[in-house]
Amino acid sequence: MMNQTLNQTPKIELRTSPHIKSGRTVEQIMRNVVWALLPITAFSVWQYGLSALLLIVTVTATCLATERFMNRVMLTGNTLSDWSATITGLLLALTLPPSYPLWMGVVSGFVGIALGKFLFGGMGFNVFNPALVGRAFVQAAFPVSISTWTPAFAPGRFSGLIPTTLTAPLMTPPDIAYWAKHALDGFTGATPLARWKFENVLATPQDFLTGAVTASAGETSAILILLCGGYLAARKFMDWRIPVAVLGSAALLALAFHVFSPVRYPEPSFVLLSGGLLLGAVFMATDMATSPVTPWGVWIFGGIIGVVTVVIRYFGGLTEGVMYAILFANSLVPMIDQYTQPRVFGSLSGQRKGKKA
Amino acid sequence: MSAVGKWLPSGLFGRGKTFARGIHPDSHKDTAGLAIRRLPFAPEMIVPLSQHIGKPAIALVQAGQEVVRGEPIGRADGFFSLPVHAPVTGVVRAVEPRMTASGAMVTSVVIHTHPSSDQQVLYRTPQDVAALSGKALIQAIQDAGIAGMGGATFPAHVKLAPPEGAVIDTFIANGAECEPYLTCDHRTMLEQPNDVIAGVRLAMRACGAPRAIIGVEDNKPDAIRALRAALRPEDAITVEAVVTKYPQGAEGTLIYALLGREIPIGQRTSAIGALGSNVMTLAYIGRLLHVGEGFIERVVTVTGPGVARPGNYLVPLGTPLRFLLEYTGAHGNEREIVLGGPMMGPAIASLDVSITKGTSGVLVLGAAEIATRSARSHPCIKCGECVQVCPKGLNPSMLGMLAAQRDYDTMVGHYHLDECFDCGCCSYVCPSNIPLAQQFRIAKGVLRKRAAATP
Ligand code: SF4
Numbered sequence: 001m002m003n004q005t006l007n008q009t010p011k012i013e014l015r016t017s018p019h020i021k022s023g024r025t026v027e028q029i030m031r032n033v034v035w036a037l038l039p040i041t042a043f044s045v046w047q048y049g050l051s052a053l054l055l056i057v058t059v060t061a062t063c064l065a066t067e068r069f070m071n072r073v074m075l076t077g078n079t080l081s082d083w084s085a086t087i088t089g090l091l092l093a094l095t096l097p098p099s100y101p102l103w104m105g106v107v108s109g110f111v112g113i114a115l116g117k118f119l120f121g122g123m124g125f126n127v128f129n130p131a132l133v134g135r136a137f138v139q140a141a142f143p144v145s146i147s148t149w150t151p152a153f154a155p156g157r158f159s160g161l162i163p164t165t166l167t168a169p170l171m172t173p174p175d176i177a178y179w180a181k182h183a184l185d186g187f188t189g190a191t192p193l194a195r196w197k198f199e200n201v202l203a204t205p206q207d208f209l210t211g212a213v214t215a216s217a218g219e220t221s222a223i224l225i226l227l228c229g230g231y232l233a234a235r236k237f238m239d240w241r242i243p244v245a246v247l248g249s250a251a252l253l254a255l256a257f258h259v260f261s262p263v264r265y266p267e268p269s270f271v272l273l274s275g276g277l278l279l280g281a282v283f284m285a286t287d288m289a290t291s292p293v294t295p296w297g298v299w300i301f302g303g304i305i306g307v308v309t310v311v312i313r314y315f316g317g318l319t320e321g322v323m324y325a326i327l328f329a330n331s332l333v334p335m336i337d338q339y340t341q342p343r344v345f346g347s348l349s350g351q352r353k354g355k356k357a
Numbered sequence: 358m359s360a361v362g363k364w365l366p367s368g369l370f371g372r373g374k375t376f377a378r379g380i381h382p383d384s385h386k387d388t389a390g391l392a393i394r395r396l397p398f399a400p401e402m403i404v405p406l407s408q409h410i411g412k413p414a415i416a417l418v419q420a421g422q423e424v425v426r427g428e429p430i431g432r433a434d435g436f437f438s439l440p441v442h443a444p445v446t447g448v449v450r451a452v453e454p455r456m457t458a459s460g461a462m463v464t465s466v467v468i469h470t471h472p473s474s475d476q477q478v479l480y481r482t483p484q485d486v487a488a489l490s491g492k493a494l495i496q497a498i499q500d501a502g503i504a505g506m507g508g509a510t511f512p513a514h515v516k517l518a519p520p521e522g523a524v525i526d527t528f529i530a531n532g533a534e535c536e537p538y539l540t541c542d543h544r545t546m547l548e549q550p551n552d553v554i555a556g557v558r559l560a561m562r563a564c565g566a567p568r569a570i571i572g573v574e575d576n577k578p579d580a581i582r583a584l585r586a587a588l589r590p591e592d593a594i595t596v597e598a599v600v601t602k603y604p605q606g607a608e609g610t611l612i613y614a615l616l617g618r619e620i621p622i623g624q625r626t627s628a629i630g631a632l633g634s635n636v637m638t639l640a641y642i643g644r645l646l647h648v649g650e651g652f653i654e655r656v657v658t659v660t661g662p663g664v665a666r667p668g669n670y671l672v673p674l675g676t677p678l679r680f681l682l683e684y685t686g687a688h689g690n691e692r693e694i695v696l697g698g699p700m701m702g703p704a705i706a707s708l709d710v711s712i713t714k715g716t717s718g719v720l721v722l723g724a725a726e727i728a729t730r731s732a733r734s735h736p737c738i739k740c741g742e743c744v745q746v747c748p749k750g751l752n753p754s755m756l757g758m759l760a761a762q763r764d765y766d767t768m769v770g771h772y773h774l775d776e777c778f779d780c781g782c783c784s785y786v787c788p789s790n791i792p793l794a795q796q797f798r799i800a801k802g803v804l805r806k807r808a809a810a811t812p
């Protein structure tokens with residue numbers, strides 16, 4: 001009987017070694033990044049209300065629809081299931097101001113996926129982080145809306161929308177200064193970075209840690225971002241060295257400036273906690289496809305981002321530099337990888353070592 | 358190793374001797390506690406005349422001839438070759454090409470086992486090994502027909518003969534057994550430590566090494582104890598624990614772990630004063646040489662979810678795989694059969710091949726193992742995992758992209774494809790499920806063919 005079962009063996013599979021796998025998959029990594037982004041998303045909705053929710057849903061849906069559309073156009077298989085478009089959508093939405101007109105959100109989502117990802121050949125081939133490509137595009141196209149900020153925890157944020165949210169496509173959004181003045185006393189409409197840069201007013205670390213500041217939808221709660229990033233790093237779904245390098249280099253440089261002139265330059269903690277540096281360092285610089293693969297390259301890449309961010313903030317015309325710093329570093333990745341190849345076992349120094357006998 | 362230790366960078370916190378990078382696959386060493394048992398003799402044996410790397414043996418027998426167990430049936434064709442001995446007493450039915458595990462047809466001696474024979478080894482030429490010097494010892498090892506049993510099947514005597522002018526200061530006995538599932542080396546060290554040590558002493562004499570180190574992964578403390586207990590005070594042999602990590606048992610990584618020396622690119626271990634052999638190979642050298650018997654059976658780990666009675670079996674060389682699987686109760690739903698370990702062993706296409714000198718294990722995998730492996734493949738997402746595990750310090754991510762473009766010359770010229778030794782770490786970790794090691798194997802094959810075509 002045993003003989004029989006063994007005799008009919010057409011189902012033997014012939015594959016090459018290795019015959020076992022770690023079990024870690026792209027889907028698993030990406031899915032976990034989505035999980036880690038959800039608490040941050042929820043917090044931002046709680047902070048900014050219905051408008052933020054609508055924006056996040058719209059941008060993410062646009063990214064997914066664009067991904068599917070590009071699958072058809074480029075004749076690739078369905079890549080929605082790898083979750084990468086969901087990550088792009090959530091991240092992009094989290095970098096936009098909560099008052100952002102929805103139709104502009106649609107534009108940024110489409111550009112991010114279509115130009116930022118598929119123009120290069122899809123996931124893994126893209127040079128730039130797609131979410132940042134989308135965001136950079138709308139920053140250039142609609143500079144006013146992207147620097148229009150609304151207060152966090154505004155009363156009535158769940159009963160109505162910010163007036164700009166439903167701007168008709170191609171129309172200029174209404175001025176919300178009047179609306180904002182009524183919504184919250186003493187609201188200035190500027191982010192902590194802009195206030196520091198133009199008015200020399202510093203927000204306290206407590207404000208940042210709890211999210212009581214004006215910012216993009218997802219840039220506010222440092223604690224939450226660190227917790228979610230910590231989860232990813234602990235489960236090895238994220239390379240912890242990148243955020244450490246980004247934040248470390250930014251902090252060191254900021255400290256040097258602060259020591260040089262405590263009046264002109266803020267303390268490192270302000271630099272670390274303000275703007276999108278944390279969100280960018282933890283969730284955008286760590287995008288695997290657009291960061292180096294070599295151990296040394298990862299540190300260099302992170303270091304460049306931290307330094308460029310501080311330089312843009314201090315000396316550039318912009319208040320925020322994280323986005324451009326990451327895009328700039330993205331463009332250097334092939335070169336960084338090239339020059340930081342690991343040492344091949346048995347080469348050079350190893351040879352000298354080996355000559356012992 | 359503890360679950361926490363797995364996440365710590367190896368080598369830190371004084372966790373022992375090891376090499377850089379590598380992986381920690383689930384060990385699945387379920388058969389480690391099962392003592393070696395003898396497999397009955399199959400009614401028909403198929404003994405290939407080439408079970409080693411090098412020239413095939415030349416047949417000494419013809420169809421119809423009676424042979425006794427242990428009798429030479431093939432003689433070595435020069436130095437880079439090995440003789441073959443009859444695994445059973447019986448009648449030669451044919452000398453004809455038969456399929457081997459690699460899929461190639463190899464001239465084989467087919468023997469019908471004598472059913473009433475008690476299968477004592479009847480052919481032996483005892484010798485006084487203590488009197489043998491270097492060259493004669495090398496000859497004796499060749500006469501026994503011993504091939505490397507770790508999987509590479511390089512003739513043992515060729516490996517033990519240092520090249521002209523080389524000075525060997527340390528002999529390395531490889532008891533790492535880093536492949537998951539396999540426990541045959543473990544059992545050999547545990548049950549026959551005296552044979553292993555006797556083999557090490559002979560090997561040291563053969564290659565002129567003043568000292569020897571036996572490297573054993575630290576997941577086999579009982580084997581380490583057994584070997585240490587078998588040492589005599591005058592032995593210049595130490596037994597050292599190395600970190601349990603794949604591929605600790607690759608020659609280059611083990612020598613690095615024990616001596617801190619890297620084999621320079623393109624050179625042999627003798628260039629850094631070391632020579633090595635696998636522990637089971639040494640056990641057979643230690644056991645067979647003084648009684649003057651040929652190498653006719655070896656320990657094989659038979660395991661995997663598809664086997665009802667897994668264990669370590671003493672298998673006569675030439676036993677058909679089908680017979681072994683029937684005896685060990687491989688049930689009907691096996692999907693893939695691997696000869697050797699799961700990381701580097703080849704899958705076989707037919708059950709009509711036989712167990713040979715290099716077969717360390719028979720692994721029968723089921724549908725579950727295959728499902729995890731055949732998950733969907735994605736483009737490289739540049740996660741860098743492969744770079745972090747390649748024990749050779751290569752960049753499999755880049756090599757994989759070049760392989761997809763068939764840019765083999767850049768792979769060799771700029772990314773050291775020649776150094777890749779198929780360990781499979783990169784394929785194992787790749788979340789995009791890219792068959793990296795396989796692509797590199799193909800690339801090397803293409804380049805070899807091209808080199809052969811252009812003289
Ligand atoms: S198979 Fe080759 S490239 Fe892959 S990890 Fe092993 S040596 Fe490195």
Ligand code: SF4
Pocket residue numbers: 293736737738739740741742743744753754757783786787788789790791793
């Ligand atoms: S492990 Fe796979 S996906 Fe990750 S870098 Fe290497 S080849 Fe690319």
